[in-house]
Amino acid sequence: MGRDVLVLAEHLGGSLGDITFELLGLARPLADELGGSCLVGLIGGSDAMVGQLGAADKVARVDAPGLEDFNPEGWIAAARELIGATEPALVLIGHTSVGMDLAGALSAALQIPLASSVTGVTAGEHLVASATLYGGKMNAEIDLGPGPAIAAVISGAGTADTGRAAGSPEVIAVAPPTVQGRVRFEGLVQPEAADVDITASEVLVAIGRGIGDQDGVEVAQELADALGSAVAASRPIVDAGWLPKSRQVGKSGLKVTPKVYLALGISGAPEHLEGIKGASTVIAVNTDPAAPIFRVADYGLVADLYDVCEELVEILE
Amino acid sequence: MHILVPTKQVPDLVEELFLDDDGTALDPDECDYKLNEFDDQALEEALLLKEQSGGTVTVLALDGDGVNKVLYTALAKGADRAIKLTGPEYTDVQGNLPLAKLYAAAMKRLDYDLVLTGVQGVDDRDGQLGPLLGALLGLPCVCVATGIEADGDTVALHKEYAGGLMASLRVTPPAVLGIQAARQTPRYVAVSKVRQVQQTATLEELEVDDPTPPLSKVLAMAPPETGGGATTLADVDALADVLRDKGVI
Numbered sequence: 391m392g393r394d395v396l397v398l399a400e401h402l403g404g405s406l407g408d409i410t411f412e413l414l415g416l417a418r419p420l421a422d423e424l425g426g427s428c429l430v431g432l433i434g435g436s437d438a439m440v441g442q443l444g445a446a447d448k449v450a451r452v453d454a455p456g457l458e459d460f461n462p463e464g465w466i467a468a469a470r471e472l473i474g475a476t477e478p479a480l481v482l483i484g485h486t487s488v489g490m491d492l493a494g495a496l497s498a499a500l501q502i503p504l505a506s507s508v509t510g511v512t513a514g515e516h517l518v519a520s521a522t523l524y525g526g527k528m529n530a531e532i533d534l535g536p537g538p539a540i541a542a543v544i545s546g547a548g549t550a551d552t553g554r555a556a557g558s559p560e561v562i563a564v565a566p567p568t569v570q571g572r573v574r575f576e577g578l579v580q581p582e583a584a585d586v587d588i589t590a591s592e593v594l595v596a597i598g599r600g601i602g603d604q605d606g607v608e609v610a611q612e613l614a615d616a617l618g619s620a621v622a623a624s625r626p627i628v629d630a631g632w633l634p635k636s637r638q639v640g641k642s643g644l645k646v647t648p649k650v651y652l653a654l655g656i657s658g659a660p661e662h663l664e665g666i667k668g669a670s671t672v673i674a675v676n677t678d679p680a681a682p683i684f685r686v687a688d689y690g691l692v693a694d695l696y697d698v699c700e701e702l703v704e705i706l707e
Numbered sequence: 708m709h710i711l712v713p714t715k716q717v718p719d720l721v722e723e724l725f726l727d728d729d730g731t732a733l734d735p736d737e738c739d740y741k742l743n744e745f746d747d748q749a750l751e752e753a754l755l756l757k758e759q760s761g762g763t764v765t766v767l768a769l770d771g772d773g774v775n776k777v778l779y780t781a782l783a784k785g786a787d788r789a790i791k792l793t794g795p796e797y798t799d800v801q802g803n804l805p806l807a808k809l810y811a812a813a814m815k816r817l818d819y820d821l822v823l824t825g826v827q828g829v830d831d832r833d834g835q836l837g838p839l840l841g842a843l844l845g846l847p848c849v850c851v852a853t854g855i856e857a858d859g860d861t862v863a864l865h866k867e868y869a870g871g872l873m874a875s876l877r878v879t880p881p882a883v884l885g886i887q888a889a890r891q892t893p894r895y896v897a898v899s900k901v902r903q904v905q906q907t908a909t910l911e912e913l914e915v916d917d918p919t920p921p922l923s924k925v926l927a928m929a930p931p932e933t934g935g936g937a938t939t940l941a942d943v944d945a946l947a948d949v950l951r952d953k954g955v956i
Contacts, residue, residue: 402868403872460874461876462838462847462848462849462850463847466842486868486869487850487851487868487869488868490826490835490838490850490851491838491850492838493834493838494803494833494835494837494839494841495838496842497804497834497839497922498807498834498839498842503833503923504804504833504834504922504923505832506831506833506834507831507832523830523831523832523928524720524724524733524830525720525829526931527720527931528724528928528929528930528931529928529929529931530832530925530926531926531928532923532924532925533924533925533926535922572878572882573847573849573877573879573882574876574878575876576863576874576876577874577875578872578874578875579865579872579873579874581871581873592955593955617950617956619955629748629887629888629892631891631892636871638871641869642867642868642869642887643869643871644869644870645869649954649955650950650953650955671953673940673946673949673950674937678721680930684937685931685936686937687936688937688938689937689939689940689946689949690936690937690938690939690940691939691942691943691945693943698943702943702946702947705944705947706956
């Protein structure tokens with residue numbers, strides 16, 4: 391087994407995702423600790439992408455028709471070729487929509503340990519991952535053995551700027567796999583036009599599962615109107631069909647950067663917190679004093695959100 | 708389409724969580740377990756697919772507290788078969804890979820076109836169930852899937868990315884899909900109907916081997932440190948003061 395750290399690059403619509411640079415930033419000190427190199431595994435991709443991967447020592451690339459756009463079947467097969475060719479001690483993958491398809495499949499197929507929802511990795515005799523579990527209510531230290539191992543790292547665990555560097559790393563061409571072709575990519579679907587652009591709002595009134603029923607949306611809207619702001623939401627509200635997808639904040643929604651983010655009845659699951667890292671001030675209102683949102687919020691009020699909305703509207707009037 | 712829906716129980720996060728004596732896992736005796744909410748989405752999508760294009764829905768659950776209720780509820784909602792995997796209990800299985808191996812062993816004895824799982828669970832520490840199952844069964848798996856539509860011999864779906872961007876994918880069954888959300892809120896079924904089903908229907912049982920040990924080991928588990936947390940506000944007036952201070956009112 392080698393001593394190298396392999397970052398599996400992620401790209402959509404022809405651009406590398408920030409997660410790739412975040413992983414590269416995390417990979418460099420780990421590779422130094424292990425006494426190995428920092429490698430990027432690029433599936434499909436372009437020469438322009440290679441030129442953005444200057445933070446890597448080498449880029450191992452598999453390129454073949456059908457690998458241009460993400461397709462779990464083809465990409466898993468290609469990732470297996472990359473791992474086979476580079477024999478890394480540690481594979482870093484984003485805990486993203488793309489990474490979720492890859493990480494588990496590679497772990498099960500290659501029978502190598504995997505940690506999910508990883509926030510950091512240390513390399514000593516064993517690789518040890520820190521992970522966030524149970525909706526952010528527990529942190530775990532996970533022994534992944536001496537390697538090879540896989541860590542699926544959440545967005546925001548590293549900073550993209552650390553891993554972003556122009557350059558011309560050496561490219562190792564890896565032979566493409568044989569793929570059955572049972573999954574076909576047919577195109578990207580752009581998000582629907584939004585009625586309200588929550589990324590442009592200075593103040594956001596954000597609602598989560600704690601609102602209980604659909605009437606809560608109206609209550610939050612009244613407060614938002616009084617504040618001259620917009621209503622945003624966490625995933626369960628959008629899945630219930632109470633607000634459109636364009637209002638969703640978090641991992642599978644939008645990343646927002648308001649001056650004030652007022653989180654009402656939002657527990658603060660890691661998937662949601664990914665979307666509010668850029669908020670200047672977070673104020674959380676929740677009836678559960680143990681809600682993880684209170685650890686990341688600047689201000690917290692343990693109270694019923696309906697009472698808070700009503701009182702705040704009165705104060706504002 | 709013949710659809711399998713493997714489900715799992717997860718700790719209810721509304722309740723306070725307690726660690727076991729080693730401090731490496733939750734204490735199963737102190738946890739309230741409930742059906743993984745994303746598995747409920749997978750079941751709903753499976754039932755909708757069946758209603759649109761025929762076939763059957765079979766729900767699977769590993770034995771454990773509350774599992775009979777999960778399976779009878781699924782039957783009351785319209786599932787055709789409910790199979791309980793017996794031998795180990797859910798709380799004996801450490802991680803999703805060992806769980807996936809039990810499900811894969813059971814599924815090899817069943818006929819199916821699609822396996823729909825919940826996209827994730829709150830206890831996923833070694834990968835999500837769907838992709839693990841896909842690899843063990845030798846089938847393609849697409850996660851974060853929505854809008855599943857059977858279309859002749861293939862299945863069309865959307866895979867969600869960040870910011871509302873999606874990919875249109877087409878899959879040739881058999882395949883595993885990790886469901887993010889069903890097209891409609893999971894249906895409600897009255898307790899009286901579940902009771903009625905309980906009296907007339909039988910749960911099938913399928914024995915599986917003991918779980919294999921996980922590939923990784925939890926060294927320690929603890930609630931995140933509270934240091935640097937929120938400044939506590941006494942009341943709504945104090946909250947309004949913060950808003951004034953930030954210049955937004």
